[in-house]
Amino acid sequence: MTTFSRLFAPLAVAALLLGGCQEEKVAEKPAPVELTAEAAGHYCQMTVLEHNGPKAQIHLAGNPAPLWFTQVRDAVAFTRLPEEPKDYVAIYVSDMGKAESWDHPGRDNWIDADAAWFVIESGRRGGMGAPEAIPFGAKTDAETFVAANGGRILRFADIPDDYVLAPVEMPKDMNAADATGMAHTSAAREL
Template sequence: MTHRTSRRMPGVLVGLIAAVLLSACGPSGTGQSGPVAVEIDRNTACSLDGMLLSDYPGPKGQIIYADKPDPEFFCDTMELFAIYLKPEQVRAVRAVFVQDMGKADWDAPKDGWIDAKTAWYVIGSSRQGSMGPTIGSFGQEADARKFAEKYGGKVLPFSGVTPDMAVLDGGALHDSKM
């Protein structure tokens, strides 16, 4: 290493450290490390069917796509997974959020948004969402297990939820009374 190169190294190193520290600040220096969930209000409608989210029980979801700054909302986690896990889903996703039902009221959920990819899910419980059978979402595995003990179902991480678990028929395909 020449004398000239060794003098430039501290400047390069300082520049790299500054870049790393600034990237930790997130967008616009907000301290956030990426997109943040948007709270629903009385007028927030489902992107699929226009239903008002606040009118129905159970966990809600939202997806923030790379090509759109505002989230698309879902009145049910079943809908969220049905869209997110579609094989033809080709839009780049920046973030996926669900409500932590370990902290939110099932019958009137507010707030409690968590990263869907770090959440735990209960599939096949007796609790209903806006469209019938739904997928319970929880920030802590222990909360998901406690819910499953009380209402039935299987506890899975995000990666364990498959497209065949997220069917939007409201259970009609399995209703033998029809």
């Protein structure tokens, strides 16, 4: 072994070890969690299953349980509000193309939000009465929905901030419990 290699070999090994120690641990993406009767909406704290329309779950780094959202719109808003944590490692939404119906969106038909096609500005409102961002796993399912209900199709990142953050007028036929929950989510969006 030359003098050069005897001097620099330990330095090279030390540099590799130090570099390995400084690598950031990337949080592993958790699988979606089946929706249960105990799931409560992050903003409204109402039972998620009591409301119709698509749902969402957001997984934060280091948190074993997801945050649940009674409306997908609220999950999108969560990602856009500056005061909410940004350490989410997965966002899953109901695949409404696989849902039994609007009233029964499913407990385990989740799709990654980045892979979904969203219909906004349709005639359908979400479980809390606000305009909804309706997710589909297949673009053809979204197109079929638009043909029947109006709206336009976008990807998650393209949903306009004002669509999910703007104040919402309450529907006149909304029951008192839903109106209370919606007032909480609207207040959270106005912060």
